[in-house]
Amino acid sequence: MACRNGLLLLACLIAACTSFQSIDQESTAAAVAELKVGDTLEVVTQDGGQLRLTIDTITDQEVIGSGLRVAKSDIRSVRKDEIDAGKTLMTAVTVFGVIASIGLLILVMAL
Numbered sequence: 001m002a003c004r005n006g007l008l009l010l011a012c013l014i015a016a017c018t019s020f021q022s023i024d025q026e027s028t029a030a031a032v033a034e035l036k037v038g039d040t041l042e043v044v045t046q047d048g049g050q051l052r053l054t055i056d057t058i059t060d061q062e063v064i065g066s067g068l069r070v071a072k073s074d075i076r077s078v079r080k081d082e083i084d085a086g087k088t089l090m091t092a093v094t095v096f097g098v099i100a101s102i103g104l105l106i107l108v109m110a111l
Contacts, residue, residue: 031078035063040081045074 035041035055043051043063053066063070 029072032063032072032075035078035080041065042079042081043070043075044077045070046076047074048076 035058037055037058040054041052041063043053045051051068051070053063053068053070055063055065057064061072063072063075
C-alpha cells in the first residue's frame with residue numbers, strides 16, 4: 001500500500017513539471033508560425049472558444065490535432081505546454097529527499 005501511495009505521489013510530482021507558457025510574440029501569426037508537430041496547445045479562438053490539442057499536422061491555413069481543425073486566422077491566442085526547468089528541479093530534489101528520508105528511517109529502525 002505504501003509503495004502504491006509513493007508511486008501515486010511520484011506520478012503527481014512528475015506531472016507538475018510541465019505548465020502552459022504564453023508564447024511571447026508581437027502577433028498571433030508569428031506565434032503560430034513557431035508551432036511544430038507534437039506541440040500541446042491551449043488555443044483561444046476569435047469567438048472566445050477554448051481548445052486544447054496536440055498538433056498532428058500544420059498546413060498553410062490550419063492547425064490540426066486531437067481530432068480538431070483550427071484555421072490559423074481563427075486563433076486569437078496560443079499557449080504552449082512546456083517543461084519548466086525550475087519545477088523539474090524541485091521535483092527531483094523532493095523525490096530524492098523523500099527517498100533519503102525513508103532510507104534513513106529504515107536504517108534507524110533496524111538499529
